[in-house]
Amino acid sequence: MTARQTAVAASANLKWMTNSAALLGRRLRYTPQEAKWWGLVRLLTENLGVSLKAAAKTATGVLRGNSSERQITAESDPSGSTSLVVDLPRYESIFLANLSRALLQETARRRGRTRARTGGRDPLNAAWLYGNDISLLQTALKRTPAERLQLLEANVEFVRAARRASK
Numbered sequence: 001m002t003a004r005q006t007a008v009a010a011s012a013n014l015k016w017m018t019n020s021a022a023l024l025g026r027r028l029r030y031t032p033q034e035a036k037w038w039g040l041v042r043l044l045t046e047n048l049g050v051s052l053k054a055a056a057k058t059a060t061g062v063l064r065g066n067s068s069e070r071q072i073t074a075e076s077d078p079s080g081s082t083s084l085v086v087d088l089p090r091y092e093s094i095f096l097a098n099l100s101r102a103l104l105q106e107t108a109r110r111r112g113r114t115r116a117r118t119g120g121r122d123p124l125n126a127a128w129l130y131g132n133d134i135s136l137l138q139t140a141l142k143r144t145p146a147e148r149l150q151l152l153e154a155n156v157e158f159v160r161a162a163r164r165a166s167k
Helices: 003-010 014-024 032-048 052-064 088-105 123-130 135-142 145-166
Strands: 071-076 083-087
Touching (some): 003 014, 003 032, 003 088, 014 052, 032 052, 032 083, 032 088, 083 088
Antiparallel strands (some): 071 083
């Protein structure tokens, strides 16, 4: 994945991710797992106002386990009167939609023209199938390089003689 694809999959700004990674002392990796982690951190910080370090710790804890629970309690106070609950299947559904969009729409295009594909066929056969008369090519390819050079020099001499005659 590219940096832009990772940011789109995480539903975050690339600059925010870069700055947050620097604050956390964490290296940015451009993988779907990292995008999922960054997306959850962004949700916790921007939508719930959780500090960056607490959001990073919570996201790591929530995504670490292979829990089959629908809702995971990420944080709670000692008395149990308040808690932060993450609906992991819902978040994963949203993340997968973002990841799909990132991979399909944000794929960088290659520079230059696309190569014409012959479909693995022989170029001469492809030219013949296209409708070109390839008999001159075939007879030229049957000659040795020395014979081709001799024929080329004879053609050059013919052109020079034609030019002299026209003056």
